[in-house]
Amino acid sequence: MSAETRPGTPVRPADTRGSASGRGLSRLDRDLRNALVLFAVSIVLIFASRGLGPGFGSLAQIKAILLISSFVMVVAFGQQMVVLIGGLDLSVASMMTLGGILAFNWIGDSSAALVWGVPAILLVTAAIGACSGIGISLLGVPPFIMTLAMGIMLYGATLGFTQGTPTGAASPMLSALFAPTAIGVPMLYLMVLFTLAGWFVQTRTAFGRRLYALGINPTAAYVAGLPVRRLTIATYAISGASAGLGGILLVGYVSGVTLMMGQSYLLPSVAAVVIGGTSIVGGRGIYPGAVAGAILLTTLSTIVSSLGIPEGWRTIIYGAVIFVALVLLRDDLQHLLGRRRRKPGKD
Amino acid sequence: MSVEAVNPRAGAMLRPEPWYRRMLGDGTTVIVAILVVLLVVFAATQSDALTQSVLTDILNNSLPLALAAAGGTLVVLTRGFDLSVAGVVSLTNVLVAVHAGDGPLGALQGLAVAVAVGALVGAVNGVLVAYWNLQSIALTLASMIVCSGAALLVLDAPGGNVSDFMVYDLTDRIAGTVPVALAVGVGVYAVWFLLRRTDWGIRLYAVGADETAAVLAGIPVRRTKVIAYVLAGICYGLAGFMLTALTATGTPNVGDPYLLLVFAAIALGGTSFAGGRGGVAGSMLGALTLTLLQKVLFSTGVSSFYTGIFQGAVMVLAVVIAAISARFSSQGEARS
Numbered sequence: 001m002s003a004e005t006r007p008g009t010p011v012r013p014a015d016t017r018g019s020a021s022g023r024g025l026s027r028l029d030r031d032l033r034n035a036l037v038l039f040a041v042s043i044v045l046i047f048a049s050r051g052l053g054p055g056f057g058s059l060a061q062i063k064a065i066l067l068i069s070s071f072v073m074v075v076a077f078g079q080q081m082v083v084l085i086g087g088l089d090l091s092v093a094s095m096m097t098l099g100g101i102l103a104f105n106w107i108g109d110s111s112a113a114l115v116w117g118v119p120a121i122l123l124v125t126a127a128i129g130a131c132s133g134i135g136i137s138l139l140g141v142p143p144f145i146m147t148l149a150m151g152i153m154l155y156g157a158t159l160g161f162t163q164g165t166p167t168g169a170a171s172p173m174l175s176a177l178f179a180p181t182a183i184g185v186p187m188l189y190l191m192v193l194f195t196l197a198g199w200f201v202q203t204r205t206a207f208g209r210r211l212y213a214l215g216i217n218p219t220a221a222y223v224a225g226l227p228v229r230r231l232t233i234a235t236y237a238i239s240g241a242s243a244g245l246g247g248i249l250l251v252g253y254v255s256g257v258t259l260m261m262g263q264s265y266l267l268p269s270v271a272a273v274v275i276g277g278t279s280i281v282g283g284r285g286i287y288p289g290a291v292a293g294a295i296l297l298t299t300l301s302t303i304v305s306s307l308g309i310p311e312g313w314r315t316i317i318y319g320a321v322i323f324v325a326l327v328l329l330r331d332d333l334q335h336l337l338g339r340r341r342r343k344p345g346k347d
Numbered sequence: 348m349s350v351e352a353v354n355p356r357a358g359a360m361l362r363p364e365p366w367y368r369r370m371l372g373d374g375t376t377v378i379v380a381i382l383v384v385l386l387v388v389f390a391a392t393q394s395d396a397l398t399q400s401v402l403t404d405i406l407n408n409s410l411p412l413a414l415a416a417a418g419g420t421l422v423v424l425t426r427g428f429d430l431s432v433a434g435v436v437s438l439t440n441v442l443v444a445v446h447a448g449d450g451p452l453g454a455l456q457g458l459a460v461a462v463a464v465g466a467l468v469g470a471v472n473g474v475l476v477a478y479w480n481l482q483s484i485a486l487t488l489a490s491m492i493v494c495s496g497a498a499l500l501v502l503d504a505p506g507g508n509v510s511d512f513m514v515y516d517l518t519d520r521i522a523g524t525v526p527v528a529l530a531v532g533v534g535v536y537a538v539w540f541l542l543r544r545t546d547w548g549i550r551l552y553a554v555g556a557d558e559t560a561a562v563l564a565g566i567p568v569r570r571t572k573v574i575a576y577v578l579a580g581i582c583y584g585l586a587g588f589m590l591t592a593l594t595a596t597g598t599p600n601v602g603d604p605y606l607l608l609v610f611a612a613i614a615l616g617g618t619s620f621a622g623g624r625g626g627v628a629g630s631m632l633g634a635l636t637l638t639l640l641q642k643v644l645f646s647t648g649v650s651s652f653y654t655g656i657f658q659g660a661v662m663v664l665a666v667v668i669a670a671i672s673a674r675f676s677s678q679g680e681a682r683s
Contacts, residue, residue, distance in 0.1 A: 090607070141663060144428070145611075145614040148610055148614075152658050152659040153655055155655045159653075160653045270488060280484050311503065312497065315492055315493070315495055316496035319489045319491070319492030319493035320493060323493070326481050326489065
C-alpha cells in the first residue's frame with residue numbers, strides 16, 4: 001500500500017529506485033517532461049481560444065495571463081520547497097497579506113525606500129516562517145497545525161496592528177514592474193529569472209538536493225548526517241519570504257492593499273504545486289513544474305471567465321483540472337508510460 | 348492473525364496503567380482542562396454566563412463545527428486529510444436552504460438531502476484515495492473546489508427559504524431543558540462510541556497506526572478507509588444541515604472558514620495527525636473550545652481584532668502540551 005506515505009514510514013519502491021541506484025537524473029527528466037507538457041497544454045489552450053471572441057489568444061492576453069500567474073508562481077516556490085520535505089505551508093495567505101501591508105506601509109510611494117524596504121520585509125516574513133519551522137522541527141508540532149496556527153495568528157496580528165484599515169501607498173516603482181516598456185514588461189523577465197533561479201537552487205545546490213533527500217526519507221537523511229532541523233527551519237523561512245515577496249509584488253500590481261488580499265492565493269499555491277507534478281508527500285517535483293501549473297491554472301480561469309460561464313461552473317472546471325492532473329500523475333500510470341518501468345507490485 | 352495484534356492499544360488494555368498516566372496520555376484531558384479554565388474565566392467576567400440561554404447559544408454556535416470536526420477526525424485517524432469539508436458544508440447548506448420543506452417532515456427531507464450528498468462526496472473521495480492511491484490532501488482539495496462550485500450553481504447569492512421549524516425548534520431546548528444542539532452532539536458521539544467498538548472501529552485505528560502492518564494482518568484496509576470517508580461526508584452533511592438551521596439562510600461560501608477551523612478543532616482535541624491516535628470526543632470539545640474562546644475574549648474586553656492570535660496560540664499550546672504529556676505515558680513512548 002502506498003496511499004499515504006508519511007515521514008517515518010518506509011519509502012515506496014519508486015523513490016528508492018530513483019535515488020539509491022543513481023537514477024536521479026531520469027527522475028528529473030520525468031519531472032521536466034511533466035512541466036513541458038503543462039506548458040504545452042497552456043499554449044494549446046490559448047491558441048484554441050482564438051476565435052472565441054475579440055482579444056482571445058492575443059499577445060496582450062498572454063501577457064496578462066503571465067502577469068496574473070506571477071503571484072501564484074512566486075508563492076508556489078516556497079510552498080513547493082515545503083512540500084518537497086513532506087510539509088505544507090498554510091500560512092502563505094496571511095504571510096502574503098503581511099508582506100503587502102508592510103510594503104504599503106513601510107515603502108509607501110517612495111522609491112528610495114524600496115532599497116531597504118523589500119529586504120526588510122523579506123527578512124520579517126522569513127523570520128516568521130522560521131518560527132513555524134522551529135515549532136515543527138523542535139517542538140514536533142505537525143506542519144499542518146503549526147502553519148495553520150501561524151496563519152491564524154498572523155491574520156489576527158495584521159488585523160490588530162492596522163486596526164482593520166491599513167494605511168500607506170503603493171510604490172510607483174513596484175507598479176512599474178507591471179507596466180509595458182520599450183523592451184517588454186519588466187516582470188516577465190523577472191519571472192524567467194525567478195524560475196531559472198528556483199530550479200537551480202533545487203537541483204544544482206547542496207541545499208536543494210538535501211531537501212529532496214529529506215523529503216524522500218527523513219530517517220535516512222538524519223542517519224546520513226543531514227542537519228534536518230536547520231534544513232526544515234530554512235525551508236519554512238524561504239516559504240515565508242517568497243509569500244512575502246508575492247505580497248509585495250501584488251501591491252505593485254493592484255496598487256492597493258486589503259486585509260484579505262492573500263486569501264485567494266493559498267489554495268492556488270497548493271494546486272499549482274500539485275498539478276506541477278510535485279508529490280504532496282515530498283521528495284519529488286521541480287520548480288518549473290509548479291510554474292507551469294500556475295500558468296495553466298491562470299490560463300484556464302482567464303479563458304473560462306471571459307467566456308461568461310457562471311462562476312459555479314468556472315469553479316467546478318478549476319477543481320476538475322486538479323483532479324485530472326492528479327489522475328494523470330498517478331505513479332502507476334507514470335510507470336506504464338515510462339521506459340523500462342515494471343508495474344508496481346500488487347498492493 | 349487477530350486484529351488485536353496490530354492494535355497499539357491492545358497491550359495497554361491487557362495491563363492497566365496507573366490512572367495518572369492514562370489521564371496524561373489521553374489528549375482529551377488537555378482539552379477538558381482548557382475548557383474548564385475558559386468556562387471559569389467566562390463565568391467570572393460575564394454575569395449571565397451560566398444561564399440556560401447563554402449556554403444554549405454557545406452549544407448552538409459550536410455544533411456545526413463540532414459535527415464537521417467529528418467527521419474530519421475519522422479521516423485523520425486513517426492518516427489522511429479531508430479538505431472537502433469546506434465544500435460539502437457550503438453545498439449542503441444551500442441545498443437544505445433550497446430543498447427543505449416546512450415542519451418536521453420538511454426538515455427531515457432536508458436532512459436526507461444533506462446526508463445523501465455528504466455520503467456521496469465521501470464515497471467518491473474514499474474510493475479514489477483507497478483504490479486509486481491518490482494523495483488525500485490533493486484529491487480532497489479538488490473535490491472541495493468542485494463542491495464549492497456546485498454550491499454556487501445552486502445559489503449564486505445568499506438566499507433560500509428556511510422553515511420556522513428549523514430556525515426555532517432545532518436551535519431551542521427539548522422540553523425547555525436539554526438544548527437540541529447538545530442532544531445532537533451527544534447522539535453523534537454515542538454512534539461513534541458504538542462504532543469504535545465494532546470491527547471497523549478497531550481496524551480504523553490499526554490502519555492509521557501502521558498501514559503496512561494492517562495489510563499484513565489481513566485487514567481490509569481499502570474498505571475501512573472508504574467507510575471512514577463516507578461517514579466523514581455524512582458528518583459534514585449534518586454540519587451543513589445544522590448550520591442552515593443556525594444561520595436561517597443558504598450562503599454559497601459559508602463553509603470556507605471550516606477548512607481551517609475543522610483542523611484547528613481536531614488538533615486541539617488531541618488527535619494525532621500521524622494517524623491512529625485520538626478520537627471524536629476530543630475534536631467536538633475542541634470545536635466547543637474555539638467557540639467559547641471567542642466568547643471569553645469578547646467578555647474579557649479583548650479587541651476582536653486580536654481573536655486570531657489567541658486562537659492560534661491556544662492551538663499550538665494544546666498540541667505541545669499533548670505531545671509533552673504523551674511522553675509521560677508509556678503508550679505515548681511506544682508511539683512517540
